[in-house]
Amino acid sequence: xxxxxxxxxxxxxxxxxxxxxxxxxxxxxxxxxxxxxxxxxxxxxxxxxxxxxxxxxxxxxxxxxxxxxxxxxxxxxxxxxxxxxxxxxxxxxxxxxxxxxxxxxxxxxxxxxxxxxxxxxxxxxxxxxxxxxxxxxxxxxxxxxxxxxxxxxxxxxxxxxxxxxxxxxxxxxxxxxxxxxxxxxxxxxxxxxxxxxxxxxxxxxxxxxxxxxxxxxxxxxxxxxxxxxxxxxxxxxxxxxxxxxxxxxxxxxxxxxxxxxxxxxxxxxxxxxxxxxxxxxxxxxxxxxxxxxxxxxxxxxxxxxxxxxxxxxxxxxxxxxxxxxxxxxxxxxxxxxxxxxxxxxxxxxxxxxxxxxxxxxxxxxxxxxxxxxxxxxxxxxxxxxxxxxxxxxxxxxxxxxxxxxxxxxxxxxxxxxxxxxxxxxxxxxxxxxxxxxxxxxxxxxxxxxxxxxxxxxxxxxxxxxxxxxxxxxxxxxxxxxxxxxxxxxxxxxxxxxxxxxxxxxxxxxxxxxxxxxxxxxxxxxxxxxxxxxxxxxxxxxxxxxxxxxxxxxxxxxxxxxxxxxxxxxxxxxxxxxxxxxxxxxxxxxxxxxxxxxxxxxxxxxxxxxxxxxxxxxxxxxxxxxxxxxxxxxxxxxxxxxxxxxxxxxxxxxxxxxxxxxxxxxxxxxxxxxxxxxxxxx
Numbered sequence: 001x002x003x004x005x006x007x008x009x010x011x012x013x014x015x016x017x018x019x020x021x022x023x024x025x026x027x028x029x030x031x032x033x034x035x036x037x038x039x040x041x042x043x044x045x046x047x048x049x050x051x052x053x054x055x056x057x058x059x060x061x062x063x064x065x066x067x068x069x070x071x072x073x074x075x076x077x078x079x080x081x082x083x084x085x086x087x088x089x090x091x092x093x094x095x096x097x098x099x100x101x102x103x104x105x106x107x108x109x110x111x112x113x114x115x116x117x118x119x120x121x122x123x124x125x126x127x128x129x130x131x132x133x134x135x136x137x138x139x140x141x142x143x144x145x146x147x148x149x150x151x152x153x154x155x156x157x158x159x160x161x162x163x164x165x166x167x168x169x170x171x172x173x174x175x176x177x178x179x180x181x182x183x184x185x186x187x188x189x190x191x192x193x194x195x196x197x198x199x200x201x202x203x204x205x206x207x208x209x210x211x212x213x214x215x216x217x218x219x220x221x222x223x224x225x226x227x228x229x230x231x232x233x234x235x236x237x238x239x240x241x242x243x244x245x246x247x248x249x250x251x252x253x254x255x256x257x258x259x260x261x262x263x264x265x266x267x268x269x270x271x272x273x274x275x276x277x278x279x280x281x282x283x284x285x286x287x288x289x290x291x292x293x294x295x296x297x298x299x300x301x302x303x304x305x306x307x308x309x310x311x312x313x314x315x316x317x318x319x320x321x322x323x324x325x326x327x328x329x330x331x332x333x334x335x336x337x338x339x340x341x342x343x344x345x346x347x348x349x350x351x352x353x354x355x356x357x358x359x360x361x362x363x364x365x366x367x368x369x370x371x372x373x374x375x376x377x378x379x380x381x382x383x384x385x386x387x388x389x390x391x392x393x394x395x396x397x398x399x400x401x402x403x404x405x406x407x408x409x410x411x412x413x414x415x416x417x418x419x420x421x422x423x424x425x426x427x428x429x430x431x432x433x434x435x436x437x438x439x440x441x442x443x444x445x446x447x448x449x450x451x452x453x454x455x456x457x458x459x460x461x462x463x464x465x466x467x468x469x470x471x472x473x474x475x476x477x478x479x480x481x482x483x484x485x486x487x488x489x490x491x492x493x494x495x496x497x498x499x500x501x502x503x504x505x506x507x508x509x510x511x512x513x514x515x516x517x518x519x520x521x522x523x524x525x526x527x528x529x530x531x532x533x534x535x536x537x538x539x540x541x542x543x544x545x546x547x548x549x550x551x552x553x554x555x556x557x558x559x560x561x562x563x564x565x566x567x568x569x570x571x572x573x574x575x576x577x578x579x580x581x582x583x584x585x586x587x588x589x590x591x592x593x594x595x596x597x598x599x600x601x602x603x604x605x606x607x608x609x610x611x612x613x614x615x616x617x618x619x620x621x622x623x624x625x626x627x628x629x630x631x632x633x634x635x636x637x638x639x640x641x642x643x644x645x646x647x648x649x650x651x652x653x654x655x656x657x658x659x660x661x662x663x664x665x666x667x668x669x670x671x672x673x674x675x676x677x678x679x680x681x
Contacts, residue, residue, distance in 0.1 A: 102156055106151065106162060110166055137180055151166055174286060182305045198312070269346070296366045308372060334417075412488075456503065467520055469481075475536060486523045580640075593612040593649055595614060637678075637679060638679070
């Protein structure tokens with residue numbers, strides 16, 4: 001026979017005995033009368049207490065409609081008199097037997113209450129989803145808590161094992177009730193979505209469209225830099241990932257200004273008043289019986305459930321399934337999500353403060369702080385995860401270009417995130433009151449300190465990498481590594497205020513970082529240029545790259561001030577030396593055909609011009625495809641070549657008779673035209 005059946009059978013027998021005793025003696029002894037009054041006080045029918053058990057389909061109506069609660073256990077089914085522990089006449093059973101039977105009945109009550117509570121919890125041990133029977137479980141826990149409170153007033157439960165068991169169950173019931181309250185849908189998701197005018201999908205679509213060339217590819221493909229001029233995102237100054245600093249933070253500034261200058265946007269409340277009414281009823285009960293701190297603590301402990309049904313605040317859904325996307329794209333989505341979350345939190349706070357919501361108003365600070373803390377902490381956690389990218393030892397970074405490119409790209413990501421956090425820090429802290437600011441501020445500072453530490457490590461590693469890496473040089477133009485490093489220099493000086501903060505506000509350290517990186521870059525260019533075997537190739541390569549470095553320094557005043565005027569003068573001298581060395585290495589061998597020999601030159605005009613023509617054609621064919629990126633440098637090179645070649649060629653050509661000049665393949669004009677075609681690659 002089941003426990004419930006036994007309970008019902010025992011209760012029926014006890015009720016029958018009690019009714020017989022009442023018919024035999026309507027009054028009983030004074031002690032019996034006092035005991036009966038206590039029983040009716042514990043389990044009243046007409047004083048707003050448990051009463052006769054209602055069908056389960058009526059439970060929701062009792063909490064959310066008319067009566068405050070209904071019974072939950074088969075032990076309470078039947079007429080109102082069946083709810084009373086049986087009374088015992090001295091004529092039927094001894095007082096000891098009556099006490100044992102009463103204790104057994106209460107034990108069965110506790111067993112049914114325990115089963116009801118445990119069954120509700122075990123339906124979802126992790127409590128991670130909203131249930132269809134959410135309000136029904138609220139009724140169950142509510143009824144259980146009130147039954148337990150009334151039972152604890154019974155003399156039999158004043159002490160001992162049953163007392164401890166009932167107290168433990170009461171704590172469980174109250175805790176379960178508090179957790180279920182966290183699942184109440186206080187907010188109207190559609191109203192908030194309408195106010196925001198955006199969705200997670202629209203955030204991603206906007207981020208993807210803001211980057212040209214498709215920002216959704218792999219990290220190595222989508223982090224193309226603005227330094228290499230291959231891609232950039234529109235608007236504002238950019239970083240190595242094509243991310244616009246100004247675009248992000250101007251938008252943040254505009255939104256903050258608009259929100260601070262607006263009157264309340266509330267025309268229809270975003271709060272569901274029916275859910276607030278339910279919360280107030282149960283909160284009144286919990287606070288009235290001394291469990292206010294448990295209720296407030298539940299908001300913080302189960303904060304993830306408070307707004308999970310609001311799509312725009314489900315940050316895991318927005319970012320969690322997309323962490324394989326490029327860092328560039330994730331940074332854009334994270335920043336847009338941060339702006340949106342701060343906006344909706346500000347709006348929610350406005351609605352909470354706008355009118356009195358009864359008991360809920362006394363809980364709103366803890367309630368809102370839990371929501372804000374959950375949202376902000378998730379944003380910070382994703383900020384930390386986004387900035388952990390592929391290291392230089394990853395297979396995708398094995399070639400020199402990708403390995404060196406990784407550092408400026410990641411440093412730009414760190415700087416963007418650092419700046420975003422610094423910019424939004426005050427707005428985030430404004431969401432919290434008093435001591436609740438402390439943990440949030442500590443977490444923001446922990447993250448920004450971590451970003452700064454990684455930033456400094458990357459600077460040191462990059463400096464070492466530049467002094468040890470072997471370059472693959474495919475042409476004489478400005479190397480990709482030079483472009484990336486100078487792009488990083490521009491980024492550092494443009495954002496020097498934030499970089500100073502990341503370097504512990506040490507301006508001297510900032511200057512050291514810049515000069516060391518430039519020095520290491522020059523060292524790397526010089527060492528790798530020595531592998532270029534063709535005559536003049538090393539000089540043209542260095543000419544292009546050092547000129548590019550000097551040009552960038554001249555374009556950025558802060559960078560030029562850090563490097564110093566003497567550095568700039570030395571680089572100009574170097575460029576002149578490279579020009580002279582190039583002409584000497586490439587064109588002196590060509591013109592050596594016309595060096596005066598001891599044998600009269602009149603004897604070998606044909607051989608002299610053939611030798612010149614051969615050397616000229618070889619040099620011309622090789623160097624016409626060489627790249628000279630700066631037109632001014634290209635023009636200077638052609639002038640130097642012309643000054644070296646044309647006068648001597650004209651002198652030798654004119655020293656022969658017209659007949660012998662016919663053995664020369666080029667006249668002076670033709671030769672000058674050919675020289676102008678060099679460096680068109």
